[in-house]
Amino acid sequence: MCGIVGYIGYKPAKPILLNGLLKLEYRGYDSAGISTLENDGISNIKSKGRVNSLNDIKEIDSLNGHVGIAHTRWATHGKPANCNSHPHMDNSKTFSVVHNGIIENYHELRNFLTKQGYNFLSETDSEVVPNLIHYYYKQLTCENDKKFLQAVKKACDDLVGSYALEIISSLHPDRIIVTRKDSPLVIGCGEKENYISSDIPAILSYTKNFYLLNDNEYVEIFDDSAKFYDRNLVPIEKDLKNIEWDASAAEKDGYEDYMLKEIHEQPKSIRETIGSRLTDSHTPVVFDDLSFSKEYLSNLQKIYIVACGTAMHAGLVGKALLENLCNIPTEVDIASEFRYRNPIINDKTLAIFITQSGETADTIAALKLARARGAKTLAISNVVGSSITREADHCIYTHAGPEIAVASTKAYTSQITLVSLLSIYFAETLESSNKGLIQELKKDILSLPDKVKTILDSSEDIKSFAEKVFQEKDMFFLGRGLDYSVSLEGSLKLKEISYVHSEAYASGELKHGPIALIENDVTVISIITNPLLVEKSISNIQEVITRGAKTMIITNQDIQGDNYDFCLRIPSINPLISPILSVIPLQLFAYYVSKAKGLDVDKPRNLAKSVTVE
Numbered sequence: 091m092c093g094i095v096g097y098i099g100y101k102p103a104k105p106i107l108l109n110g111l112l113k114l115e116y117r118g119y120d121s122a123g124i125s126t127l128e129n130d131g132i133s134n135i136k137s138k139g140r141v142n143s144l145n146d147i148k149e150i151d152s153l154n155g156h157v158g159i160a161h162t163r164w165a166t167h168g169k170p171a172n173c174n175s176h177p178h179m180d181n182s183k184t185f186s187v188v189h190n191g192i193i194e195n196y197h198e199l200r201n202f203l204t205k206q207g208y209n210f211l212s213e214t215d216s217e218v219v220p221n222l223i224h225y226y227y228k229q230l231t232c233e234n235d236k237k238f239l240q241a242v243k244k245a246c247d248d249l250v251g252s253y254a255l256e257i258i259s260s261l262h263p264d265r266i267i268v269t270r271k272d273s274p275l276v277i278g279c280g281e282k283e284n285y286i287s288s289d290i291p292a293i294l295s296y297t298k299n300f301y302l303l304n305d306n307e308y309v310e311i312f313d314d315s316a317k318f319y320d321r322n323l324v325p326i327e328k329d330l331k332n333i334e335w336d337a338s339a340a341e342k343d344g345y346e347d348y349m350l351k352e353i354h355e356q357p358k359s360i361r362e363t364i365g366s367r368l369t370d371s372h373t374p375v376v377f378d379d380l381s382f383s384k385e386y387l388s389n390l391q392k393i394y395i396v397a398c399g400t401a402m403h404a405g406l407v408g409k410a411l412l413e414n415l416c417n418i419p420t421e422v423d424i425a426s427e428f429r430y431r432n433p434i435i436n437d438k439t440l441a442i443f444i445t446q447s448g449e450t451a452d453t454i455a456a457l458k459l460a461r462a463r464g465a466k467t468l469a470i471s472n473v474v475g476s477s478i479t480r481e482a483d484h485c486i487y488t489h490a491g492p493e494i495a496v497a498s499t500k501a502y503t504s505q506i507t508l509v510s511l512l513s514i515y516f517a518e519t520l521e522s523s524n525k526g527l528i529q530e531l532k533k534d535i536l537s538l539p540d541k542v543k544t545i546l547d548s549s550e551d552i553k554s555f556a557e558k559v560f561q562e563k564d565m566f567f568l569g570r571g572l573d574y575s576v577s578l579e580g581s582l583k584l585k586e587i588s589y590v591h592s593e594a595y596a597s598g599e600l601k602h603g604p605i606a607l608i609e610n611d612v613t614v615i616s617i618i619t620n621p622l623l624v625e626k627s628i629s630n631i632q633e634v635i636t637r638g639a640k641t642m643i644i645t646n647q648d649i650q651g652d653n654y655d656f657c658l659r660i661p662s663i664n665p666l667i668s669p670i671l672s673v674i675p676l677q678l679f680a681y682y683v684s685k686a687k688g689l690d691v692d693k694p695r696n697l698a699k700s701v702t703v704e
């Protein structure tokens with residue numbers, strides 16, 4: 091999705107803005123642009139294509155200003171084109187604006203402004219914003235110093251939808267104004283300089299001190315200070331937050347791609363997720379940041395786990411854990427469905443929201459709905475201070491470190507690790523009699539980092555199989571129970587980065603239709619980790635082999651037969667958390683298929699890292 095960077099200080103803004111945009115490339119985008127304040131007004135340079143294509147525009151060499159805003163655009167309204175790229179300016183070229191989000195009432199505002207004599211040069215929803223600011227600015231009679239902020243506020247009062255906005259004006263060259271509603275924005279603080287970004291990693295190499303903005307707050311940012319205001323422009327105070335992430339953690343560290351680096355980081359990221367929450371199998375799991383009572387948990391009628399994409403797949407494992415350990419009925423919902431399906435919620439409902447970024451629009455909207463209907467809400471996120479963490483009643487972090495590749499890998503394994511710890515914490519609070527299972531799970535959770543390492547050692551074998559089948563058009567992932575949930579994740583990974591059509595099926599469903607698709611040159615990947623379901627799963631595999639499919643099996647069970655193309659043995663673990671291990675070969679497989687096809691693994695077409703619009 092779109093990315094925002096801004097700078098105000100004593101250094102030339104251009105290199106900082108371009109560097110920040112490059113760091114935001116992973117979010118997915120189709121055009122880029124920057125505006126800086128120069129001696130003769132605002133310079134605005136933008137282009138369809140990559141950030142580096144801005145350097146081909148001659149005028150960029152003359153930008154020396156110390157105040158600027160920049161943007162990478164992921165097209166929603168209007169195709170990728172120079173005219174639709176941001177920043178957008180008003181007709182008089184007094185204001186320049188970058189916008190993330192969607193202005194839902196832009197038709198109405200455009201009609202209104204057209205009647206007032208304004209022209210529009212783009213097809214975007216965003217271009218109404220600078221013109222609306224200009225429209226109000228001309229009418230204001232207040233003190234000059236207050237006019238810019240007043241005009242921005244008046245314009246925002248007219249906007250319906252979501253936005254993070256950064257605005258500069260040639261009439262107020264000492265400041266940048268920013269505001270947000272349902273779209274992320276942070277302010278990084280330096281010595282006599284300030285940075286702005288939609289995403290912490292873009293400016294992490296400049297500062298670790300951040301102000302986190304809430305919805306409908308406004309900020310006037312100067313080189314040496316920032317003034318904060320609430321929705322009515324009443325001044326407010328904000329605390330600086332220190333973000334522990336190391337800037338180098340957001341670099342590739344010698345790996346060819348972020349995704350490969352993040353796959354290999356999993357022993358470490360899982361260890362970080364466990365942290366001090368679990369120290370040994372005989373000691374209870376501790377969550378310093380939670381205080382659920384036995385009474386509250388035993389009165390719960392339902393738990394919802396709500397998320398999107400990979401995070402939702404992690405939620406499927408959470409359901410199995412919570413139901414098995416705590417005996418609480420648990421439903422998993424796709425956030426974009428949950429928010430519109432009128433779910434049954436009351437004060438005996440706990441709603442858990444899983445989101446790596448903490449910025450996914452549907453997940454945040456689903457949380458607001460659950461909270462409004464009386465549920466307690468618990469957010470699981472990887473990004474400290476992200477939007478969802480400020481909306482939820484409770485929040486716990488995966489601590490997996492920055493995940494840059496669009497395809498989520500280490501976040502998934504950390505999410506399941508954290509949900510398994512949470513389920514044990516609930517079960518122990520409930521004084522569950524399942525002590526044997528709980529102790530076994532704790533031992534297995536502590537063994538995860540080493541077991542993940544063992545699987546990573548098989549990378550070359552997985553690569554060889556991927557290179558054999560990478561040209562095939564269709565692939566299927568099969569599994570039963572939680573092996574089915576991990577099949578869904580394997581299939582999503584493959585689609586996302588290799589563009590190979592793939593489907594995941596519960597193995598038992600095969601005969602109910604999908605087997606009609608099996609023929610020569612189809613690859614079937616089967617995950618078999620549940621000892622109770624081995625025989626049945628093997629029968630399903632034999633059925634597809636008979637029909638000509640190439641097969642890969644990922645298993646920790648004793649599998650008979652030798653007619654599989656590739657069988658990868660992975661370490662044994664309790665079936666309730668086996669997806670943490672069985673997903674690793676699937677991540678590597680998707681990665682190597684994508685590489686064999688010569689694709690951009692980290693920035694797959696049409697996709698964005700965090701989906702901040704509906």
Ligand code: AGP
Nearest residue numbers: 399400401445446447450497498
């Ligand atoms: C994962 O590979 C995807 N890129 C995507 O499904 C992602 O998991 C989903 O958009 C949810 O993101 P979130 O965890 O940041 O909310």
